[in-house]
Amino acid sequence: MNLLKKKDVMYFFLPAAIFMFLFLLYPLLMLVVDSFFQTNNSNAKSFVGLDNYFQAFTSKTFIKVSVNTLIYVVVAVSLELFFGLALAIVFSHQFKGANILRTLCLSPLMIAPLVAGLIWKFMLSDQFGIVNVLLDKSGLISSTNSILWLADERFALISTIIADVWLTTPFMMLMLFAGIQGIPNSLYEAASIEGASRMQIIFKIIIPSIKPVIISALVIRVIDAARSFDIIWAMTQGGPNFSSELLSVHIYKMLQRYGDVGYASSVAVLFIIVLILITLISMKKIWIFDKKSN
């Protein structure tokens, strides 16, 4: 029985839809239109077809920035999965103080990405940073300025990844922890009767049982990591020499700083297409509304 008529559905949905149309869909349409135009000095627009897209694909910066984004996503999300899974398993054990420690571990979840970026910028600073002092004292580096975390092209991207991992490992941990809570006790009992070791329980029971949770956590994190802006903006603004520039930062800079609307829009459209493809392909995994009520 369908209780709501089509008219009612529209009334209920319309107010929220107006907001989304004005500040999400309409800007998106503007972006798509702009990607086919070139703005010249006198602010006149001329239609250039797919030229902006060709320009993007032949631009070395675009390739560099795309590769950066890929590295950032793959490295950050893999580290987060590794640490998140390890911590989720650790906190599934019962020991005194486990709840308090777990709660404390969740605290980065509440911190603004911008603030997280600034905290790490402060800690990794080559002049005033504590990280190099600690590394120096423990004998891992020879002097406090032998690694220029934010100013050296080889380290800038890694530095932003460190901040991202710190900020979002708790999210991964929390999701996987909830997944582990859902594993029925009978599985563990059966395994221990069979004489399984703890490592076997982890790899043969826990990980396979929470596979759907792992996949949806990965999809969410991959898309969020690909879109990161605040952390990079706070720490390096993409520098030095594009070494830590991600697509989102690149798009923002080209639009806001250099006013290259056509090129930036075409890059944004390409980026959005990729993200939506990832979303739609993995949708079956994160789709929580399967034929529930018909």
Place this chain on the structure above:
Amino acid sequence: MFTNSVGVDWKSKLWKLSVILIALIATVAILFPYVYILLSSFKPAGDVVSTSPTIWPKEFSLDNYIDMWESMPIGKYLANSLVAAVFSTIICVVLGSMASYAISRTIGSKLSYLFLVLVLCLKMLPLTSVAVPVYKIVQNLGLYDMKVTLVVVYAAINMPFVLWMMVSFFSSIPADLDEAAFMDGATPFQTFRKIILPVCAPGIVSTGIFTLLLAWNDFLFALLLTSSNAKTVPVAISEFLTSYNLDLGPMTSAAVLFSLPVIIISFFVQRYFVSGMMAGSVKE
């Protein structure tokens, strides 16, 4: 886990010990950056920019807080952040719950499928790409640097997230409840307000907390859409560290003032926080 599976022997003691050790190390590592910035904010002004920094302050001082207080109207910015976050969340929760109710009650129909896919795609949009077009729209409407602008824009950009979370809450409520109300002659709106909303209250609260946090922590839109009148704290903090100046001392105190209350409050509402995160992201 593992509690009743193995008796106490040497091996299981070792295992347990290493588990506790890992938990302790992880907690210290995760807390370190925040504790360090908290301690640094109480260092004398000169010690924050010392080239040989220590973890523990040599002496406690409020220099950085006084500096920050004198260099910007932090109270005004905190109020702006609060206004933008609270009012946009109210809009999101009110309009979002209505829309989610409609979607959840027609799941299976083409229309609600279309809405859901649309919502999902909008949720995944990289916000930097729409931020600049939004900035142009706001300028054309003459709404630049106004508090109401931030409220409306935050409500709009967080709406897909709100819908995504709330639809999963609403669709877990059996339709029998609605049917009973209809039999008694209630209109759809009455059913929604009197029957469904009270049942979904916990889910709505967790969604609200998340939305509040998203708006409170936003940087990009506040950076683009405000200059002085409606400026929020994240933008103000970011201005301490630019290529032209490096005021690390006041930056640490502003960062603490901005995020410590949120962390403390979140410990008290964690129940909602955790259940919300599960519902919003985990497939049942």
